[in-house]
Amino acid sequence: MSDLERIARGEVSVEEAGRLMKEGLSSGEDITKVYSIYQRLTWLMMCERRRDEELRRWHRTIYQTAQIIRQQEASNALDIASRIDGLADLIKISVGMSDGPTRGEIIQDSPETKILDRLSIIREYVPRSDLEREFDIRPSSLSRILTSLVFNGLIERDPGSTEPRYRSC
Structure with missing residues (x-):
């Protein structure tokens, strides 16, 4: 199983995921695949109704990945970066909701x-x-x-x- 697939399954820490994404993007990883990985991870976190502090770090890491992609010269870089920003926004909303009462x-x-x-x-x-x-x-x-x-x-x-x-x- 690839490192990116492990990210999609939520099997790596947020810090390791950020490092793996930076390495993958610097070595020419397809940005649409990066989006797909983060899309699956976001869906997983929403389904699990995660409410942990780690969500804040995931938000930052996913947002930072979008910023890296914006710097690339691929024709679809801005589109993919905007989509990844949308995923980061979903996590940000989830973080805000997790501050709600029990x-x-x-x-x-x-x-x-x-x-x-x-x-x-x-x-x-x-x-x-x-x-x-x-x-x-x-x-x-x-x-x-x-x-x-x-x-x-x-x-x-x-x-x-x-x-x-x-x-x-």
């Missing part, structure tokens, strides 16, 4: 607690519009709260509904 960290009587309590009593999917009306929360605030609760595994969104609906996990 059930034990949520303050009693906060909107998060009220929503969790309501969903745990109902035990069925509740439309977002019902939550918005019941708790008199601005749509942007409710969106932030629900996204954070889903990301942290405290509630889940109904995958089969066109209208956003949520229930307790």
